Amino acid sequence: MHRYANPTRFLKIARVVTPIVALLGMALTAAGLWIGLFASPPDYQQGESVRIMYVHVPAAWLGAGGYMSLAIASATALIWRHPLATIAARAIAPAGAAFTAICLISGSLWGKPTWGTYWVWDARLTSMLILLFLYLGYLALSASEAEKGGEARASSILALVGVINLPIIKYSVEWWNTLHQGSSISVVNASSKIAPALLTPLLLSVAGFSFLFAAIVLMRMRAMLAQQRVDARSRRMAEALA
């Protein structure tokens, strides 16, 4: 880990990896959504509306998974003060917030034909909305810290405190009586209740969205590192002139 925490080494690897990850993401997402829309059968219970699953589920996984990586990066920044950890956290946050927003909007559009309503204050929906607020809070706080030029201490602590929401999201459908269905895929047991014809496009779009998420994070990290170089150079020039 320490070996790759060096910004120069990271940039060298990121320049090679970014286009590969972005292209893989685009290809897999296009394949998953195309099969999901045009080649997969409708669900026996939900009919055509099940096709929203191919955008909703990957966005939900990345919203929650993205927050977990934000918390890990924040913990790394707080404990080991890795130069890249804060940058990684700041790069993950906008992508995670966008995927959470996509999950909430697509879920609300899925709710109308399935449940007859766009929104209910159901435990799963509410905990996902709280996740979006946590992301927005982190973004506001870290932007303010970055502006002041200080360390990302308060935003890192906020990111860590917010982790408590992740098990609530995961188990909300078991702990409370919710409109939202229980999980159909178990990563732990590597099992699924979804028919293969529907599972294939879902897994393709999950993989595609994940690669796109990684590409966005890498590009944001490269942008922030470049901006740091510009700022450092400007400071050195100002000091030399003084």
Added chain:
Amino acid sequence: MDGVVTRPDLWANFIWPAYAITLVGLVGLLAWAYISMRTAEKKADEVKRPRGSLQ
């Protein structure tokens, strides 16, 4: 393709709006990340090697 796009069941079930919002979000996010990266890296290169410099 035309027949699929105009299928009323896909409109009635909000499938097209859900896909459109998702794709606009994804493409927007990718474009923003790419443009901000290119702009920042260009600026960093210019600062590192000022115009007219032979270094």
